[in-house]
Amino acid sequence: MVVFRRAAMRGASSPALLFGVKAALALVSAALAVVLSALTVVSLRIARRVVTPAVRLADTRILSLDTAAQTITLGRTPDTELPGRYGLFTDGTESYVKLGSVLAEDATSVKRKLLTHIGDQTRIAPDAAFSGWYYDQPEELHLPFTPELIGSAVGPCPAWLFPAGDGDVWVIQVHGRGTTRAECLRAVPVFHALGITSLVVSYRNDGEAPRSRTGTYTLGATEWRDVDAAVGFARRRGARRIVLMGWSMGGAIALQLELSSAHRDALAGLILESPVVDWRVVLGYQAKLLRLPSAVTGIAIGALKTEWATPMTGAGAAIPFDRLDVVARASELRHPILILHSDDDGFVPSDASHDLVVARPDLVEMQVFEVARHTKLWNYDQERWSQSIRTWLERQGLTAP
Structure with missing residues (x-):
């Protein structure tokens, strides 16, 4: 009799227990859905921010x-x-x-x-x-220059041309994300003193060059074409050997041009200041600075690299992160590269720059700075920065005799 009652009690409690388990699972599922939804919203905001041209903010x-x-x-x-x-x-x-x-x-x-x-x-x-610009206008350099317009697929892109030497060797300077070509003015006197003509260029969606249909960055995947047009401009003006110098995202653009340009035969080398070599490394680092879960970076990159998510991210097209990973494509590099990067950069970590040196020690040389922050190496130690460039150019045979 006792056994019967206990069995009856167990039987009576099973529906209640089952209901409780189902309710708990429903609550867990709902909580997970909320968390995933929140992560997705944050990730899409991060993705949109990455490709949207930055506005200068008071800091x-x-x-x-x-x-x-x-x-x-x-x-x-x-x-x-x-x-x-x-x-x-x-x-x-x-x-x-x-x-x-x-x-x-x-x-x-x-x-x-x-x-x-x-x-x-x-x-x-x-x-x-x-x-870190220091110079805000080209007139501050007290060097002869002319304003130019470079024809590109999106329209005429403004540039500054600083002639020097016999016009045989040119450097084309490419500014970074959220800045303008004034960022590059610091380097012009170094090249001018060596007899190297400087062409300081703009590119689509940077606030000076024409806007693309969506008005957003592709992190170098299309911007390089505007710089490639500048290489063609330089060749028509008599340049025989061309050095690309890229700052931050400008480094990513210069590297894409090195890998894809029809003018590769005219390129003599690259100088990269605080460059983006692999965007996934940069975005992961930025997420850690913001104390965001790693899942946010994964979702953001996943959204940016797929066509169907472009309406939500604002990107005009899927971002080809594999194509933008130059460490993975290091075997395709053909020209010598000088990297200037600080291990205390604070915005674009130097990890991928170090990795590129390891991947191609035959072509890539790196000057490692400390203390200096992102694109502020010239400001922190102008003499070392300038001498590093001069020495490298001399070794490449690119300076005036």
Whole structure:
């Protein structure tokens, strides 16, 4: 009798138990769906941000100006505390000021010398953007130049031409993501002194060149064609040997041109400053900086590389990450490459640059910097940066006799 009752009780509880298990599974499934949905939304936002041309954002706080001493005090950040010469985009009566050495610092602020004279009547908003450009306009170099238009598939792309030497050797400079060709002006005097003509170019969707249909980046997969048009322009103007110099994403563009251009016979080498060599490495690093789950990067890359997701990512076409991975394609490289990269870059990690040296030690040389941050190697140590380029060019036989 006791056995019967216990069996009856077990039988009576089975439907309740089954219902409880189903309810728990339903809750878990719902929770997982919410999590996956949230990850997907975040991933698509990241994907869209990657291909959308960046707008300069204020990242620096101006705490005070001393017009008598010509100094400026800034909120302390990893950039504002750097040794060297830099620039600051500002709002007010001055749009851009040059910054000199650090004069004093504490836990929250950094006082720097002003290299742009600031008068007593100057009014500048406290929010500013720190810059490694230093030179903002080509006239500041005090070198002869002409504005040019390079015909490309999307229309005429503005460029600056700085003639030098006999016109036999040219360097074509390619700026990075979210910047303009002014980023490249720092390098022009180095090449000019060596008798090398500089062509500083723009490309689709950078705010100066024409806009593509979608107005978004393809991370080098199509932008290289605009630079290839500049190579053709240089050849028509008499260039016989051409060096490509790419900064950050400009490095990715230059590498795609090296791998795909019909003008490869005219190329003599590449100089890459803080380059993107493999976008997947960069996006993974950026996700870690933002403390995002690794799944976010995977979903974002998956969305960017598929055609069906382009309406959600804003990309005009699927991004060919395999084609943009130059470490994997290292065997296809044909010309010598000089990489200038800091292990403390802080934005584009130097890992893929190191990997490219390992993959092609016969062609790729790397000058490793420390402390200097992304595309600010010239600012941090101008002499070493310039000498590295001069020495490499001399070894390639690209300088004037």
